Structures are given as structure tokens and as C-alpha cells.
Amino acid sequence: xxxxxxxxxxxxxxxxxxxxxxxxxxxxxxxxxxxxxxxxxxxxxxxxxxxxxxxxxxxxxxxxxxxxxxxxxxxxxxxxxxxxxxxxxxxxxxxxxxxxxxxxxxxxxxxxxxxxxxxxxxxxxxxxxxxxxxxxxxxxxxxxxxxxxxxxxxxxxxxxxxxxxxxxxxxxxxxxxxxxxxxxxxxxxxxxxxxxxxxxxxxxxxxxxxxxxxxxxxxxxxxxxxxxxxxxxxxxxxxxxxxxxxxxxxxxxxxxxxxxxxxxxxxxxxxxxxxxxxxxxxxxxxxxxxxxxxxxxxxxxxxxxxxxxxxxxxxxxxxxxxxxxxxxxxxxxxxxxxxxxxxxxxxxxxxxxxxxxxxxxxxxxxxxxxxxxxxxxxxxxxxxxxxxxxxxxxxxxxxxxxxxxxxxxxxxxxxxxxxxxxxxxxxxxxxxxxxxxxxxxxxxxxxxxxxxxxxxxxxxxxxxxxxxxxxxxxxxxxxxxxxxxxxxxxxxxxxxxxxxxx
Amino acid sequence: xxxxxxxxxxxxxxxxxxxxxxxxxxxxxxxxxxxxxxxxxxxxxxxxxxxxxxxxxxxxxxxxxxxxxxxxxxxxxxxxxxxxxxxxxxxxxxxxxxxxxxxxxxxxxxxxxxxxxxxxxxxxxxxx
Numbered sequence: 121x122x123x124x125x126x127x128x129x130x131x132x133x134x135x136x137x138x139x140x141x142x143x144x145x146x147x148x149x150x151x152x153x154x155x156x157x158x159x160x161x162x163x164x165x166x167x168x169x170x171x172x173x174x175x176x177x178x179x180x181x182x183x184x185x186x187x188x189x190x191x192x193x194x195x196x197x198x199x200x201x202x203x204x205x206x207x208x209x210x211x212x213x214x215x216x217x218x219x220x221x222x223x224x225x226x227x228x229x230x231x232x233x234x235x236x237x238x239x240x241x242x243x244x245x246x247x248x249x250x251x252x253x254x255x256x257x258x259x260x261x262x263x264x265x266x267x268x269x270x271x272x273x274x275x276x277x278x279x280x281x282x283x284x285x286x287x288x289x290x291x292x293x294x295x296x297x298x299x300x301x302x303x304x305x306x307x308x309x310x311x312x313x314x315x316x317x318x319x320x321x322x323x324x325x326x327x328x329x330x331x332x333x334x335x336x337x338x339x340x341x342x343x344x345x346x347x348x349x350x351x352x353x354x355x356x357x358x359x360x361x362x363x364x365x366x367x368x369x370x371x372x373x374x375x376x377x378x379x380x381x382x383x384x385x386x387x388x389x390x391x392x393x394x395x396x397x398x399x400x401x402x403x404x405x406x407x408x409x410x411x412x413x414x415x416x417x418x419x420x421x422x423x424x425x426x427x428x429x430x431x432x433x434x435x436x437x438x439x440x441x442x443x444x445x446x447x448x449x450x451x452x453x454x455x456x457x458x459x460x461x462x463x464x465x466x467x468x469x470x471x472x473x474x475x476x477x478x479x480x481x482x483x484x485x486x487x488x489x490x491x492x493x494x495x496x497x498x499x500x501x502x503x504x505x506x507x508x509x510x511x512x513x514x515x516x517x518x519x520x521x522x523x524x525x526x527x528x529x530x531x532x533x534x535x536x537x538x539x540x541x542x543x544x545x546x547x548x549x550x551x552x553x554x555x556x557x558x559x560x561x562x563x564x565x566x567x568x569x570x571x572x573x574x575x576x577x578x579x580x581x582x583x584x585x586x587x588x589x590x591x592x593x594x595x596x597x598x599x600x601x602x603x604x605x606x607x608x609x610x611x612x613x614x615x616x617x618x619x620x621x622x
Numbered sequence: 623x624x625x626x627x628x629x630x631x632x633x634x635x636x637x638x639x640x641x642x643x644x645x646x647x648x649x650x651x652x653x654x655x656x657x658x659x660x661x662x663x664x665x666x667x668x669x670x671x672x673x674x675x676x677x678x679x680x681x682x683x684x685x686x687x688x689x690x691x692x693x694x695x696x697x698x699x700x701x702x703x704x705x706x707x708x709x710x711x712x713x714x715x716x717x718x719x720x721x722x723x724x725x726x727x728x729x730x731x732x733x734x735x736x737x738x739x740x741x742x743x744x745x746x747x748x749x750x
Contacts, residue, residue, distance in 0.1 A: 170702070172741065224743075297706045298739040305709035372702055374741035382741070384702060437708075437718075449708035451741070455721040456702055 122159035123395045129163045130474050140164045140390075140468050142461040143314045143402055150403035155396040158403070164468055164475065165402040167316040168333075168388040168460030171309050171452025172374060174295065175275035175346065176383045177213040178231055178363050181267040182242065184208055185259075190252035194244040195219065196230045203244070207252055211272075214373075214383035226381025228373035231271075234263045235335075235368045269363035271335065275345035277387045279317035279355040280411050283308040283434055285426065285446065288417030289569075290588065293378035297451050299416055303441050306413065306448040311457040312406040312431030316389035317355045319402045325391050326357075327478025333388035333464045334359055336367030338473070341389075341482075348486035355486070359387065370460065386456060388464040392475050407432035413439070419581050421490060500582050501575025503615060504596045504605035510535045513543065513563040520562050521550045533595040533603045534566050540601045544570045572597045573607060583612050623673040624653070624693065626732065628686040629662035639666070642679045648672035653713075653731040665690070665731050693730035693748055694737075696723075700744035707736040707745060 132138035139162055141149060146165050150158045182191075184207070191203040194210050198218040201210040216227040230240060244257040263269055285306045286292050286299035293299075297307045312318070320326045330341040339361025348356045370386030393399050411434075412425040429439055435454070438445045467473040509523055510533045520532055524547050534543040543566035553565045572595045573582045586594065586609055596605035629638065634657060643650050651667040668676050677687045694715065703723045707716045715729040716736070736745045 171704075293738075297741070298710045298735065300710060307706070307709065372742060375743065376741055377738040384704075384741070447709040447714075449705035449710075451704050451706050453702045453704040453721075458721060 122156045124159070124163075124393075126392055126394065126475055126477055129392050129394075132163055133468055133471055133474055136469075136471060138163045138468060140166060140465045142458070142465055143167045143319050143391075143404075144458065144461065146319075146399075147313070147403045147405045150399060155399045158399040159393055159396055162393045162399070164465075165319065165391045165393060166388060166461045166464040166468070167311075167319050167391065168314050168386065168457040168462075168464065169277055169311040169316060169452065170370070170384060170386045170456035170460060171311070172295070172376070172382040173273060173276045173385045173387075174215050174382045176231075176271065176273040176385060177211055177227065178234075179205075179268065179270045179272055180210045180212060181269075182208040182210065182261070183265075183267050185254055185257055187254045188252045189244060189246040189254035189257050190249055191244045191257070192247045194242065196240050196242055197225070197233070198241075198243075199225070199227050199230050201227075215381050217380055223375050223378075223380045226373070226375070228381045228383035231363070231383060232368055232371060232373040234269065235363060235366050235371055237262065263364055266364075271339070271359075271361045271363050271366070272342070273345075273359050273385070275347055275356045276359050276385065277316050277345075277357045277389075278310060279315060279321065279350075279353060280312075280409055280431075281309040282411050283413045283429060283448070284416050285413060285441070286417045287415045292416055293376065294416055295376055295379050295382065296416065297376065303444065303446055306434070306439055306441075306446050308411070308431075308434040308448060308450050309452045310411075310431070311452060311454060312409050312435065313404065314454070314457045314461055315409070316387060316391075317357070318404055318409050320389075320391050320398070321350070321353065321355070321401060323350075323355075323482040323484070324398050324401065325394070325478070326389060327481040329476055329479040330389065331474070331476040332359065332361075332390075333370075333386065333460060333467075333473075334361035334366070335363075335371040335385055335387075336369060337361050337363075337365030339387075340476075341478070343480075344482045344486060347488040348483065349488035350482070350484055350486050352488070354488065355482070357387075357482075370456075384453070386460045388460040390464060390468060390473070390475055405432070406430060406435060413441070419584070498579050498615065499575060500573050500577045500579060500596055500607050501605070503579060503611045504575065504607045505529075505611070506605045508533065508595070508603060508606040510539075510603050511545075511562070512537070513561070513566065515562055517550055517553050517560060517562055517565065520545055521547075521554075524550065529593060529606055529608065531593040531595075531606065531608075533570070533606070534562065535603060539603070541570060541572060541595055541597050541603050543568045544595065570595065572601075574598070575604065579612065579615065582607055586612070623668055623670045624690040624728075624731070625666050625668065625673070625677060625680075626688045626690050627662070627664040627666065627680060628688070629657070629664065630684065631661055633684050634662045636683070638680065638683055638685060639664070642676060642683070645679050646672060646675045648676050650676070654733060690730070690732065690748070692727050693732050694725060694727055695746045695748060696725050697744045697746070700742045702742055702744075704741065706739050706741055710735045710739045
């Protein structure tokens with residue numbers, strides 16, 4: 121088995137004889153030369169990814185003011201930064217929205233503005249102590265005025281990411297972008313063949329201390345990222361780098377409509393081809409990397425999986441779901457991922473970037489388990505009314521009016537012969553029918569597209585459905601779409617009224 | 623050629639498009655229309671040779687007409703070529719070419735889906 125050492129490769133970088141290819145080229149090289157040939161001919165494979173990395177942020181040290189201040193709360197261009205770290209250290213998170221412009225300007229925009237050389241307005245409130253008497257602070261600073269501006273990102277560079285679609289009847293605005301109703305489109309994220317962790321899934325090279333390309337600067341892997349889950353193929357990285365060295369070409373603020381700010385960040389990792397095992401892993405192709413296509417139309421943690429798809433399928437532009445071709449597009453930029461893999465390749469070839477020996481490999485065990493929730497929130501079934509009256513669609517309007525007057529709801533679910541929900545009629549529908557003198561059977565005036573909920577749905581989701589569609593009540597149905605209850609906005613306001621706010 | 627029609631409330635209930643079609647014999651394709659109590663905004667497609675004729679006919683009826691030459695503008699400085707616009711555009715106005723996003727403005731009907739869908743805020747509708 122062909123093998124070489126990291127110091128051999130770094131010597132070649134020093135001498136200018138190192139042979140570097142991108143992870144996009146590597147599958148072809150291995151196919152042509154075989155694994156032993158690839159180890160002989162290739163020293164380094166460069167990877168790259170450029171996508172929305174929400175779990176990012178910077179530590180900023182402002183220096184001491186006169187009189188000194190121990191900052192309790194701070195805002196940078198009206199974006200709150202966490203001040204609970206010593207006196208003048210702040211942590212600014214990428215997804216924090218601003219207090220004046222909301223989600224259109226957030227932590228990521230402050231970070232980009234700093235890198236772009238813009239001045240930032242700082243406001244702070246102090247605690248007021250004998251050693252830090254100052255209570256208030258206002259100043260304007262640029263990146264050069266900060267002692268340190270260190271990016272520390274808890275979770276970046278996902279090995280791969282599940283693709284998203286939407287079975288529901290309305291457009292969803294998510295961190296996976298705009299998802300059109302009735303499987304209108306598919307969005308995905310990740311660089312596939314160029315993804316750093318997909319090219320080293322067993323961490324043969326990537327570990328704590330690995331030098332990487334981060335936002336145009338040299339950065340380092342600190343360890344595995346939060347939600348690191350290598351057993352399931354969803355590894356992540358925690359990374360750090362000096363913001364002062366970064367370039368706003370590779371670090372871009374973004375806003376996802378009705379979701380919030382995020383940071384697009386470029387990460388590239390060089391992988392030394394030390395042996396055939398590493399060569400085999402870097403020969404991974406788009407078609408080898410599978411993800412699940414997930415339905416975001418179900419607003420629960422356990423979103424249903426529709427099918428398995430590969431990055432080759434996703435990048436083709438269309439995926440077939442239920443006999444229909446659905447348009448796919450990415451949220452991460454493959455173009456920029458290619459640029460990053462190329463830029464990293466060139467800086468290694470020019471002798472500007474050496475590879476490091478990690479001090480520890482990344483952990484092969486991770487954890488991405490669900491949240492332990494100790495406070496129980498009610499489900500629809502806990503608060504709904506069960507004494508719901510349903511009607512068939514062949515009754516007359518005046519009969520429906522009589523039932524509504526004698527019953528407790530303004531809404532009357534209409535069911536088929538076998539009890540399945542087929543429509544709904546409201547007091548307003550009846551008033552309209554009477555006013556227009558076209559009194560007839562309710563089948564002519566009922567609403568056939570009914571929003572409904574299930575007894576095991578959390579109350580917060582039912583409330584969201586009522587709010588989104590501007591309705592005041594919904595039938596509750598079982599798995600067979602049979603009406604078993606009714607939930608109204610009165611039930612929900614009752615819950616809030618009983619809640620203790622102190 | 624795409625024309626955007628701005629119809630005032632006073633004339634919004636008149637059969638404007640039908641009468642223009644009868645007068646000009648132009649084949650008019652309505653690509654987008656939003657009409658409410660206050661005003662109407664309609665995007666139509668007509669053959670280039672009939673464009674001036676149709677524009678003139680609408681203007682005589684009191685409709686404000688704007689020719690949509692570049693309906694959507696992509697800011698090259700801001701665009702990172704992610705592709706968030708590609709699959710949400712109802713007319714397929716965006717596509718990848720060597721993984722760069724290319725806009726075919728001729729297909730745009732100014733629905734605005736891409737404007738809110740673009741995470742970099744790199745897209746703008748010319749008239750909005």
C-alpha cells in the first residue's frame with residue numbers, strides 16, 4: 121500500500137513541487153490511475169463549501185473605556201451582542217436580528233460590515249461597580265479599533281444536509297428558503313462532492329488543530345461542532361479564525377424571508393493524500409452522497425421523509441416525486457465552493473498554506489438527540505370540545521341555521537355518509553345565503569377546503585394555523601378524517617387567560 | 623415584448639383588454655393580473671411588431687403602460703450564485719450556467735417571488 125507522510129507533503133509545498141487537485145477532480149484521477157497511482161501522483165485534495173452557517177459568531181474585545189465599564193448589555197448597530205463575558209468582551213451571534221430593522225439587518229450584517237471596513241455604532245449599558253463605574257457608553261468603531269475580533273462558530277460545514285420540500289397548501293418561508301405549496305420546489309444545501317467532511321468521513325485527517333480556509337483567512341478546527349452526529353453521517357465542525365484577516369468575498373450576510381439573518385461563510389479544508397484509504401474517500405462523487413428529502417409541510421420535529429436522493433439528483437435540477445418532476449435548486453453556492461477549493465489549491469501551490477498535524481482526531485461518537493422537555497404543553501386533544509355536532513351536506517340552510525343557534529359553535533362541520541370531513545359551514549355563510557335570497561342546500565354554500573387539526577397536535581401549531589388563515593375554529597379529526605371535536609380561538613385564549621404571567 | 627399596465631380605479635371595471643384586442647387584432651397573453659378595489663396591475667405579452675399599436679390603444683383608454691425591458695435586475699456584487707431563485711420562479715427565468723446564476727429577463731412577469739426568496743437581497747423589480 122502506497123503511503124507518505126505529512127512532512128513529505130509540507131516539504132513539497134516548501135519546494136514548490138506539491139501536486140494539488142480539487143475534490144471535484146479526484147474521482148476522475150482515482151478512476152484513471154487507481155488508488156496506488158492516485159497516492160503517488162496527488163499530494164493534497166482541496167475541498168470547499170459556501171453556505172448559510174447560522175451557528176456562527178464573533179468574540180469582540182472593545183478595549184477599556186475611561187472611566188471603565190463592565191458591560192451588561194451591548195448593541196452593535198442596534199443588534200444585541202452578549203455582554204455576559206467579562207467587562208468589554210462581547211459575543212455577537214450571526215442570527216441575532218436588529219432592534220430597528222428587524223431581520224433585514226442582523227448579527228451577520230454587522231460581521232460583514234466590520235470585514236468590509238465599515239464603522240459600527242456601539243451602545244452599551246454598564247453594571248456600575250467600584251472598579252467599573254461607567255454606566256453608559258456610546259461610540260463608533262471599525263475593525264481596526266478592536267483589540268481582537270475572533271470568529272468562533274459552534275457548528276459549521278455540515279457533512280451533508282437533508283433536502284426540503286413542502287406538501288402543505290401554503291408557501292413556507294424557512295431557513296431552507298421559500299418552499300412552494302404542493303411540492304412546488306425542492307431546496308438543498310451543501311457542496312456534495314466538494315464537501316469537506318464528505319471527503320473525510322472517518323476523520324483520517326481532519327481533527328482538532330487542522331488548519332483550514334475560513335472566510336478568506338487561515339482558520340482552525342477547534343473540535344467537532346454542536347449536533348455532531350458521525351454515526352448517522354451528519355458530522356459538523358467547530359472552527360475559529362481571525363476576523364481581521366477575513367475577506368467579505370467569502371463572508372456574506374443574508375436574510376431568509378420571515379426566518380431571519382444568517383451568515384454565508386466559505387470554508388475549505390485541504391486533505392493530504394497520505395494513503396489509499398484517504399485517496400478512496402476523497403474520490404467520493406455526488407451520486408455517492410445520499411440525503412433524505414424531507415417534508416417541511418409538517419411542522420413537527422419528526423418531519424416525514426419522502427425519499428432518499430443523492431447530490432447528483434439534486435444538482436440535476438429535477439427530482440421526481442409522486443410521478444411529478446419537481447424543480448430543485450440550492451441555497452448554498454456551488455460556484456463559490458469551487459472558487460474556494462481553487463483558491464486554497466493555489467495558495468498551497470504558492471507555498472502560502474501548510475498542512476497541520478491535528479492534535480486529536482474528531483470524535484467518532486456524537487450526539488444530536490432531541491431536547492428533553494420538562495414542561496408539558498397541551499395538545500389539541502386536551503383542550504378541544506368533544507360535543508361537536510356534524511351535518512350531512514343535503515340539509516337545508518334554515519336547518520343548519522337552527523343547529524348553529526341551538527349549538528355552541530359558529531361552525532358546522534359537514535361530513536360524508538361515512539362520517540369523513542368534507543366541508544364546513546359558518547354562521548356568516550348562512551347569513552350571506554339568507555341575505556342573497558338564494559336559500560338552498562348547504563352543499564351549495566359550504567367551504568370545501570377545510571383546515572383541520574388532530575388531537576395529538578401541539579396547541580401552538582393549531583393556534584398558528586388559525587392565525588395564518590384568519591379563521592376562528594377548526595374541526596379536529598382522527599386518522600380516518602372523521603370529526604371528533606372542535607377547537608376554537610376561545611379555547612386558546614382561555615389557556616392564555618389561565619396562565620400565570622408573574 | 624412585455625407591457626405592464628397600471629389601471630386606475632375609475633376604469634378598472636371596463637373591458638379594456640378585450641376592446642384593445644378587438645381594435646388591434648393583437649394576440650395578448652395575460653401573464654399576471656392583480657386587480658382590487660383601488661387599482662389594477664396587469665402584465666401582458668404581445669408580439670414585438672404589435673407592441674407600439676397595443677401600447678397606444680391602452681394609453682388612449684387612460685391606462686398607464688410601461689414596457690418591461692429589464693423587469694428584474696440582478697445585483698452582480700450581491701449575488702453569490704446560490705440558486706435560491708432558480709426553483710421558485712414560476713416562469714423559469716433563472717438558470718445555472720457553469721454554476722453561475724443567469725437571469726433571462728424576458729421570461730420575468732414581475733411576481734416578486736425571487737425578490738423575497740433571495741437571501742442576499744440581490745434581486746429587484748424595476749418598477750417596484
